[in-house]
Amino acid sequence: MTKEPILDVAHLAHVEIHSPKVEASVAFFKDIMGMSVAHREGKSVYMRAYEDHYHNTLIITENEEAGLGHLALRATSPQALERRVAAIEEMGCGIGWIDGDIGHGPAYQFHSPDGHKVEIFWDVEYYKAPEEEKTPLLNRPQRRPNYGVPVRRLDHINLLAKETNKNVEFYEEALGFKVRERILAEDDSDIAAWLSVSNLVHDIAIMGDALGEEGRLHHICYWYGFPQHLSDVADLLIERGYEIEAGPGKHGVTQACFLYVVEPGGNRVELFGDPGYQIFDPDWKTVEWKGKDLEKAIIWHGSNLPQEFFEYGTPVKRKTPVKNS
Amino acid sequence: MTKEPILDVAHLAHVEIHSPKVEASVAFFKDIMGMSVAHREGKSVYMRAYEDHYHNTLIITENEEAGLGHLALRATSPQALERRVAAIEEMGCGIGWIDGDIGHGPAYQFHSPDGHKVEIFWDVEYYKAPEEEKTPLLNRPQRRPNYGVPVRRLDHINLLAKETNKNVEFYEEALGFKVRERILAEDDSDIAAWLSVSNLVHDIAIMGDALGEEGRLHHICYWYGFPQHLSDVADLLIERGYEIEAGPGKHGVTQACFLYVVEPGGNRVELFGDPGYQIFDPDWKTVEWKGKDLEKAIIWHGSNLPQEFFEYGTPVKRKTPVKNS
Amino acid sequence: MTKEPILDVAHLAHVEIHSPKVEASVAFFKDIMGMSVAHREGKSVYMRAYEDHYHNTLIITENEEAGLGHLALRATSPQALERRVAAIEEMGCGIGWIDGDIGHGPAYQFHSPDGHKVEIFWDVEYYKAPEEEKTPLLNRPQRRPNYGVPVRRLDHINLLAKETNKNVEFYEEALGFKVRERILAEDDSDIAAWLSVSNLVHDIAIMGDALGEEGRLHHICYWYGFPQHLSDVADLLIERGYEIEAGPGKHGVTQACFLYVVEPGGNRVELFGDPGYQIFDPDWKTVEWKGKDLEKAIIWHGSNLPQEFFEYGTPVKRKTPVKNS
Amino acid sequence: MTKEPILDVAHLAHVEIHSPKVEASVAFFKDIMGMSVAHREGKSVYMRAYEDHYHNTLIITENEEAGLGHLALRATSPQALERRVAAIEEMGCGIGWIDGDIGHGPAYQFHSPDGHKVEIFWDVEYYKAPEEEKTPLLNRPQRRPNYGVPVRRLDHINLLAKETNKNVEFYEEALGFKVRERILAEDDSDIAAWLSVSNLVHDIAIMGDALGEEGRLHHICYWYGFPQHLSDVADLLIERGYEIEAGPGKHGVTQACFLYVVEPGGNRVELFGDPGYQIFDPDWKTVEWKGKDLEKAIIWHGSNLPQEFFEYGTPVKRKTPVKNS
Structure with a gap:
């Protein structure tokens, strides 16, 4: 009989x-994405979408x-x-x-093996x-806020990694993530993988960093x-001078309706515009x-992804034109 | 430290x-809801929606x-x-x-305490x-089928029960369901409860049977x-002579966009028209x-529910006007 | 050969x-419907939706x-x-x-025969x-404004009239309106009529005043x-304490997705949520x-219309519960 | 005082x-676009969408x-x-x-000056x-049909012309069309123009033929x-092996949500997925x-247009890859 799945992460x-222009970033998430500031402390601003149940989902x-950051x-x-x-602890990381x-x-x-900082906790403030x-x-x-086009909740994060497979295996073994979809190179190594512990197709995605860097962020995603x-x-974006990197369009992977834009601090943000599909099968x-x-x-249809989509990440490591920042 | 949650049901x-008019029922799920017949065996027809991953989801x-049936x-x-x-087995049911x-x-x-037949299994055919x-x-x-307005997958089932609380507790204790939302009478007993083991707000709902009957079905639900x-x-429904019981409208509970219709066999079917909201919080x-x-x-807004909605279930136990059957 | 149609009104x-609470009315059209104030003069505030091409569409x-007013x-x-x-002038009105x-x-x-004040002009300011x-x-x-849920443009007006037919005929004969749809009583007199000079199903609707009053307004309508x-x-409405009179739902007449709400000044406002259908046939x-x-x-489906919908108009002539004002 | 507008075309x-594969074309408009055959006569098949009021809109x-054809x-x-x-007749064409x-x-x-055959009539069969x-x-x-994803009505036609301006002027002067939008070259000659007699932004569009040909068709458009x-x-298209040329996406011109596909006979078809905007201003x-x-x-956003979009028309005059035919 096979080993039982790890069901320890929710x-x-x-x-x-991180943002070099915190106030411009906050204004973007507030005025365009309809989020609100829940708290300010030191160099950090804590924000939330109106259907996030915890105190905050974005720092x-x-x-x-x-x-x-993490x-x-x-x-x-x-x-x-x-x-x-x-x-x-046993793994030593x-x-x-x-x-x-x-x-x-x-x-x-x-x-994580790639150097992304991760934390896990139980006690939470609603x-x-x-x-x-x-x-x-x-x-x-x-x-529901009556400003911006308000996002409803945090959806997922997409990380760039120097070595995709090593990181995917870490999330599987250390945390019980399941690989829902993957894009394979001709040698069957992962180019990208979508992992989840929930019924979402991905809570975390990991994509090979085209520049060979470590620990970078591809994007965070909020959900409509x-x-x-x-x-x-x-x-709202176009008429306020932001450049949309890609979208609206529909991915085949995850079946997500997407729109990508770089916030003024330089980080890419995805807005998820439909329910995609969900995975209930435990196997x-x-x-x-x-x-x-x-x-x-x-x-799957609609907007193409520009070359920049496959190279640009934060911290910025090569002179790619960074819009909106 | 509190007891760990049961995470054994996916x-x-x-x-x-059950249908007294199987072929009319099959035609409804096919021509209107865009489902397909996966198999016929004996007195049963096995059907599926186009994004159901298992062999069938409706018998x-x-x-x-x-x-x-079950x-x-x-x-x-x-x-x-x-x-x-x-x-x-220990519970004796x-x-x-x-x-x-x-x-x-x-x-x-x-x-279940109310007499609904339930089964649980592991091995599945895709x-x-x-x-x-x-x-x-x-x-x-x-x-995606090019006939009907095709539903994507099975969503949930809604059961009528003589004693709501007793059944809710059974699903909690025997199977690890969590009560996501409930409607309470003045004495704080459950009028209705929405339970899930997944990130959906409900895989199963249980509502008090207004006629005091046992083991009846309120509705099954497929998802758009x-x-x-x-x-x-x-x-499609109106122009083919079906009467919509209620909807489109939006519930506050579960935030679901709903439409209810009685299929020709007499069973109520809900069509779920948006993503509602989801629950990721393990506590x-x-x-x-x-x-x-x-x-x-x-x-929450839109269509009202008629009195029939609160009384009609299958098997039919009182002479409520049964449409479409 | 039949007489040529009058094509003189665009x-x-x-x-x-009129509003007894101008500032509350302005706040409603601004904060909820995303309109903006184009001008203030004397006792009037001139407002506009973001796709209105003229200087203003609501006074x-x-x-x-x-x-x-008019x-x-x-x-x-x-x-x-x-x-x-x-x-x-020849008609003497x-x-x-x-x-x-x-x-x-x-x-x-x-x-108009019912006493509604109408004006017609050519020179306009963009x-x-x-x-x-x-x-x-x-x-x-x-x-597009980033506040409220912004309406795009003025759509139509719906007038109550003591004698529907007399008014319908006036708009036909004096102004070239065509009757697109009508609801008839058993004696074939008009209960209500939808008239237009454009490809819209109605620029103006006229409904019999259930209270037998003259010159009242049923609603104005803006379009999404x-x-x-x-x-x-x-x-936005529900969570800010407004009561929706009816909707979202879909009329058979005009095929319009509707929502009705009374603005704080007491006038009913319709929000039109789809394209309905259009009429290109000149005959x-x-x-x-x-x-x-x-x-x-x-x-056609969804929300019902309450009794109030068929009686309430402005000026208010009977003690109907007036919400939101 | 300026000359009165011509209001003679509705x-x-x-x-x-024309199609070299009539039955394949008919099957496309039926199975994918949900249209129906109203009549067959000689070498022609007469089709209609379910909200077309006349007997047929596509031959x-x-x-x-x-x-x-015309x-x-x-x-x-x-x-x-x-x-x-x-x-x-006075113009001699x-x-x-x-x-x-x-x-x-x-x-x-x-x-027309470009050689497109046009007809005008009054008597019509509903x-x-x-x-x-x-x-x-x-x-x-x-x-509403329960097959395909049924279009509602004919929307517009887009013609290629050797000399755009000459044709635009013909439609203005001979028929009273108004130029709603235009794309201009550096010398202010028309690259493309959108003309209408109705409240639609265009009943007819005329675009310069990049191959310098005369009398070609760019696309016909049906409306959702x-x-x-x-x-x-x-x-439906992708999963049945059709290649979408472009879309879904949104044009700035006309504000139309578009999708372009070449039907099996070789003609480009646009599907119009939103209300765009409309023009009521007579001036x-x-x-x-x-x-x-x-x-x-x-x-405006979403899908790009491939180079083929700007060159391919029918009859096909250069070896451009023709999909789906």
């Missing part, structure tokens, strides 16, 4: 990005270079947290415990809306769920795209 | 409904009265299956093992599309994910609706 | 409504009672204007010329966006064109709804 | 295309080469027809009267649905009105796109 809880921290996972139970920490941060309690931090932001829709933590909102936000066979199938994997 | 795998079995859950692993079977059926292997059957039904969208098991398709299928606090909040729980 | 150019004028039509040419003025108003030149004013509101979408006069925006604006045979067909005329 | 009534005629305009009255015929065809009465035929195709939606001539249907039909100032504004004119 989902991606928040992400921290923007001042830094000379754009890029990933990503945070929530365990499925206190015991699950202990198990994952023990496993990671742990950094150690922190007392917590705005919005959550003690967290164990560690490095968002308590002020009286005027409450809604009679009791499963929604905060009423309705295709119309990509069209609405495209108007999912990884979907593999290769050779002649690849074209449809990347674009 | 999702709702299929449902069997329509000839029977004098409409109603539920519902089937898939375990998260072979070990998880054994654990659940042991727990259910087991029926026993069957060898399997079209589309899956050995399954353990049991009765759908293999014939050559002409294959699609370059490799994460889709079968190309796009609101436009509810409008499209409404045209979700049940959303409770009561008193003055109830109106928005039932209808 | 479309509904603007409407003036809100302070008045003790809510209701219609509605304005644009002629198809200066000569056409002269012809219509001559015809109306003219008021006379005014020099113009903010946004247009000389206009001829007159009363909206010139300030630099920061310009858009590279050159066929759009002003960039996309069904999603009705769902978006419904969230259109009026669609007549009667008897058993009526139910589908009023509601 | 709209584009139907188009005839597919067997011919060695693909291309335009396009047909409906006059606003019998008198208007006489006036236009007199004007065209008339062909003469035909007795009529399936679906309409006597028509006057003529050649579609009478057989009993089983009738709908309670009385403003819809035929119920809802963006979701472009995504739905894209699935519309032509929107002019030039130089740096052009990029947004062609693509």
Whole structure:
């Protein structure tokens, strides 16, 4: 009988990005994407989408270079947290415990093989809306903002990695992620992989870094769920001088309606405009795209991806034209 | 430290409904909802939606009265299956093992407190599309049909129960379901509850049977994910003489865009027209609706629910006007 | 050979409504419907939607009672204007010329049989966006606002009339309106009629006043064109304490996706959420709804219309519960 | 005082295309676009969309080469027809009267300067649905088909011309078309122009033929009105082996959500997926796109147009890869 699956990680809880222009970044996430500031502390601004249930899902921290601060996972139970920490310590890539941060309690931090900083925690603070932001829709933590085209919740993160396979295996073995889809080179090594612990096709994606760099961020993604909102936000972006990198269009991989734009701090942001598809099968066979199938994997229909999409990441390592920043 | 959650059930795998007019029922699911027949055997027809990954998700079995045949859950692993079977046997409500059926292997059957027949299994058969039904969208098991307004996948089942709380507790304790939302009477007993093991707000809903009957079915639900398709299928229904019971409209509970219609065999079918919202928090606090909040729980906006919605179920127990059958 | 059609009126150019709470009305059209203030003068505020090409389309004028100020039509040419003025003068219902108003030149004013004040003009002022509101979408006069759920343009007006037929005939004979659809009583008199000079199904609708009053307003309507925006604006309305009178839902007449809400000044506003259908046939045979067909005329699917919908108009003449005002 | 506008033409009534593979073309318009065959006569098949009010809007005629058969305009009255015929005869480009065809009465035929055959008529036959195709939606001539992703009505035609300006002026002077938008070369000559007599931004578009040919067809266009249907039909096309030339995407010119595909006979077909915008102003100032504004004119967002889009037309005059035919 095969080994039981690891079911110790629940989902991606928040992400921290670095920005050399914090206030411009905050204004972008607020005025265009309809997010709100939940807290400010030191060099960081804590933001949230109106259907995020936790206190915050995005931390923007001042830094000379754009890029990933860290990503945070929530365990499925206190015991699950202990198990994952023990496993990671044994692997030798742990950094150690922190007392917590705005919005959550003690967290164990560690490095992925590529050097991305990750943390995992259990204790969390839920968002308590002020009286005027409450809604009679009791499963929604905060009423829909009437500014921007408001995103609903954090969806996923996409990381660039020097060695894709090594990182994919780490997320599988240390944390129980399952590889839902992958794009394969002719030698069957991973060019990119989409992994999840939830019913989403991906909580985390990992793509080979075309520049051979380590620890870079490709993009973070917030979710609308309705295709119309990509069209609405495209108007807002174009008419306020932002350049859309790609989209609206539809990927074959994940079936996601996408729009990509670089926020003023330099980090790429994806806006996810439909439900894509979801995976309920506990024994999912990884979907593999290769050779002649690849074209449809990347674009099912609509907008193409420019060359920049495959090279640009943060921190910026080569002089690619960085729009909007 | 609190007890660890039970993570042994993955999702709702299929449902069997009874129909006194099997061929009319099959025609409805085919011509209106764009489903296809995967197999016929004895008195049963096995059907599927084009994004269902398993061989079939709907079994329509000839029977004098409409109603539920059984519902089937898939375990998260072979070990998880054994654990659940042991727990259910200990509770004394087991029926026993069957060898399997079209589309899956050995399954353990049991009765819920209300008498609904449930089964749980591990071994499953995936759908293999014939050559002409294959699609370059490799994460889709079968190309989109060009007839009807095709649903994408099975979503959930809604059961009527004589005693709501007793049944809710059974699904929690025996199977690890979590109560995501509930509607409470003035004495805080459950009027209705929405439960899931997945990130969906509900895989199973349980509502008090207004007629005091046992073991009845309120509805099964298939998923579109796009609101436009509810409008499209409404045209098809109205112009082919079906009466829509309610919808399109939007529930507060689950945030679902809904449309309800009774299929020709007499069973109510819901079509789910948007992504609703999803739950990733492993420690979700049940959303409770009561008193003055109830109106928005039932209808957030749009179509009202007629009185029939709260009374009609299958088997039919009182002379409620049954449309379309 | 039949008489040639009158093609002298181009479309509904603007409407003036009365409000006892001007600032609350302006805030509603701005914060919820994303309109902007183009000018303030005396007791009037001139507003516009972002795809209105003229300077303004809505005038809100302070008045003790809510209701219609006037509605304005644009002629198809200066000569056409002269012809219509001559015809109306001959009919004896003219008021006379005014020099113009903010946004247009000389206009001829007159009363419809029911006493609604109407004006017709030729010279118009186009909206010139300030630099920061310009858009590279050159066929759009002003960039999409990033507040509210912004309506795109004025669509139509719906008037209550003591005697429907007399008014319908006036618009046909004096102005060249064509009756596109009508709802007939058993004696074939009009209960309601939808008239247009453009390809829209209606620029003006006329419905019998259930209270037997004269000169009242049923509603004004702004247009989105996309069904999603009705769902978006419904969230905004409900979560800010407004009560939606009806919708989202779909009428059979005009095929319009509708949402009705009463603005704080007391006037009913419709939001039109899809393209409906259009009429290009120059010899259109009026669609007549009667008897058993009526139910589908009023509601094709979704939300019902409450009794209030058939009685409430402005000025308010009976104690109907007026929401949001 | 300026000359009065010519208001003698109502709209584009139907188009005839040539196909070397008539049955494959008919199957495409039926199985993918959900149209139906209204009549067959000689080498021609007469088709219609379900919201076309006339008997037919598309004639597919067997011919060695693909291309335009003719396009047909409906006059606003019998008198208007006489006036236009007199004007065209005076211009010397008339062909003469035909007795009529399936679906309409006597028509006057003529050649545009580029040699496209055009006809104009008054007497028309309305579609009478057989009993089983009738709908309670009385403003819809035929119920929505439950096959394909059904288009609703004919929208416009796009012609290639050797000399754009000469043809644009002909449609203005002979027929009263108004130029709604234009793309200008550096010397201010027209590269392309969008003309209409209705409230649509274009009933007819004329684009310079990059190959310098005369009388070719760029595309015909049918209308959905809802963006979701472009995504739905894209699935149908891709999964049945058709190659989408471009889209879904959004043009700046006309604000149209587009999808382009070449039907099996070789003619390009556009599917129009939203309401675009409409023009009610009788004195519309032509929107002019030039130089740096052009990029947004062609693509507002989403899918790019391939080089083929600017060269391929029918009859095919150079070896461009012709997909799907």
